[in-house]
Amino acid sequence: MNKITTIDLGSNSFRVLIYDCTNHKILDEYNEVVGMADGVNDTGLISIEAQRRVVDAINKSIEKLKYEPNKAVCVTTAAMRMANNSKEVLDYFKKHCDVDFKIIDGQEEARLTLLAVQYALKRENIDSSNFILLDIGGGSTEIIVNKGAEYFSKSFNFGIVTLTQKYFSKDELISQLEVYKRDIKAFLDSLDIDLNPFTFVATAGTPTTIAAIKLGQDFFHYDKEKVNGSTVNLYDLEDCLNIFKNETKENITKLVGKGRVEFIEVGVFIYKSIFEVLEKNESIVLDDGLREGVAIDFCIKSKLA
Template identity: 75%
Template sequence: MDKITTIDLGSNSFRVLIYDCKNHKIIDEYNEVVGMADGLNTSGLISKEAQERVIKALRKSIEKLKYSPKDAICVTTAAMRMAKNNKEVLSYFKKEIGVEFKIIDGEEEARLTLLAVKYALKREKISSSNFVLLDIGGGSTEIIVNKDDSFYSKSFNFGIVTLTQKYLSKIDLLKQLDEYKIEINNFLASLNFDLNTYTFVATAGTPTTIAAVKLGQDFFHYDKDKVNGTIVNLDDLKDCLKIFENSDEDTITKLVGKGRVEFIEVGIYIYRAIFEVLQKNESIVLDDGLREGVAVNYCLQNSLRQ
């Protein structure tokens, strides 16, 4: 099969990709914020409202991209891993739409995201066999260290949605992030690598949003071809925080899109925390993530079978 459809149902975002296996190119895509982790911290459940948002997004994406949901390769991550009602929710999605999601663990999520990023680095002609990859999600944050042909990953149980809804004050948020920084540092120290020589690469909505703002783009004029490979530094994070702290909701919505306004500042604080742990001043931003990794993985496995 030369063409494949993949779906990544994250804790906040819903992303569909139509991918050309033969030429390793994106044919079409669909993205929407569904806020699946909304309220998960307190209830431990995927709410009925969140389920209906996912169903609506699935229907809209099928109408726009003209794909068969039963043939799509669909994965879901942190929010579904945590939810006590995940089996019922996934059964509901299958009954209503015919789509079958697989819950993947943090290690598989890291492997597939890393695969996408490796392809993206080659595409952008960025040479780096040794790098640290940050993937900030809605319900979890993945840190992946790639060393030549090996990788070491850890999924941390915090993300932009869960932290935003758990910590209402900035002081409490930053205190918690300091604790997570110790946890992350312990993981990195256990690898015993000299990370000073490693490139810092970041993917997902927060890094790409900061890169887009730096380039003068907004949500409605987002050009991922320009965002890919953009260098983001600590000053860019400061500039974005100033913009978001001093702008009204309409202005921020125009920059980051509906459904992301309340989470963007927390995302920046998470991003900044990783900068500090790694003692880096800049990172390379890529738009490619899990859904691209699922597609590339399928294409590679399918070519081996032929």
Template identity: 70%
Template sequence: MNQVTAIDLGSNSFRVLIYDCLNNKVLGEHNEVVGMADGLSETNCISNEAQQRVVDAINTSSEKLGYDPSKAICVTTAAMRLANNSTEVLSYFKKQTGAQFKIIDGKEEARLTLLAVKYALKREKINSSKFILLDIGGGSTEIIVSDEDESISHSFNFGIVTLTQKYDNYEDLNKELQAHKKDIKNFLEENSVDTKDYTFVATAGTPTTIAAIKLGQDFFHYDKDAVNGTKIKIKDLDECLELFRNSSTSTITKLVGRGRVEFIEVGVYIYKTIFEVLDKKESIVLDDGLREGVAINSCLLR
């Protein structure tokens, strides 16, 4: 078979992709919010409820897409890296579904995401020679600097879920984001990165949601082909924040999807912070990310 099934279990999202290696095409996909990091900052453990949501998501997606979880390439990231009970949780997943997850570190997560984004930029006919990639996750935020065939990356220990659960007011959230801004600036300066020479590219749920809203889409009418390559400006982020502040929960749920409502504002603030660090006026958004990278990497190894 010239196809692979890749599963990306993140801190908030569960994403499956069935990929055709010969033609570099997506044959099937499934996305679901599982909230694996819910309560993680307080207990340092993946809750039983979150574990059951993941098991249900694996079973639902395997039935929908017709794949065997035991043959899928399964990776998991920040939440599982942080959890004290990760070994027990992964054993439970394997016992219940057959899916065998590998915890990957920030460097490997960045490498695989970068691989997917490079493929996506070429597909969208966008210059991929020099760019800075932002990947906002639930438990971590990755910054990757790509210059031709060389790259450097850093995984910063903050994400939309962890920061949302940590703060209930903007003032305290902003203080932490300002501290992270200094850390990111230090990372760029230590590696002599002149940001004006690089295109700003963003992937993951927050950027794609902002792009979809800008295009007039909502969660139930999401068109990733239209989202890919969309340019986002800071004013688009401000307009989204204003929209979220003045809309009902049901309206926001329609726009961003169930399980994302409580996190989306923090995601926008993180996105805005990176805009400011990089001193950029616009960002190119791509839907492709870690799961696509896992699939492509597997194809290349065959």
């Protein structure tokens, strides 16, 4: 069996995957909220507190999954792209954990996430020829249009963490999202493709959390096998917004997990905005994302698959 370890260090989440290249199966995984983008909007820097949280998460994942950190394929995204001290931060991780992170741009992030979703759709026996993919991250949001053997993508410079920390009222948030909606529509219109028959697919923490809540799951009883291939519609988003508005912080934490409570409502508003731009009624939800794409890409290029 040929296996690879991949690490996706996002703006809010840290995710590790042990992947079987031969059978294209996940062998083990580790997930933790690290809040890397916390404060980046204001300071332009990854804070030392965030760096320490990442180091702690890396060490815990090594202890749990028993992998060799210097052999892992590691990528990091929007927060590190934005930060003015990214080189120093990466040196810090190398010194304390022996991991080498590569900062990837929005286009590469989109390509790798798309690769994972293409594999996931086939696994779930869902047509993977024509679809629109939404990936809501902590510091950026990717929109990808897959049309047969070609795709078109754009990374937008907003995410659940950055928007939460930038806007302090619901009205301000909605007003800014209207601007982003126009930007997204302009990108889609520029493609000159009839997107009406295209399937709407969404990945990352916000869509999977909403799907899990719809299925009666919470953070501590999350079953991605049931989440994968499930659907979410606009009514489900409204139901979640009502839950987040009326439930206690303790109950919301049970539903979405520690470190996500303050961001999840903004994530729902972003998701809702994309529904409106696309004029879609529902989306398919998948748990697969960047770390799976990194693994699959490595397996293919190394001819281990």
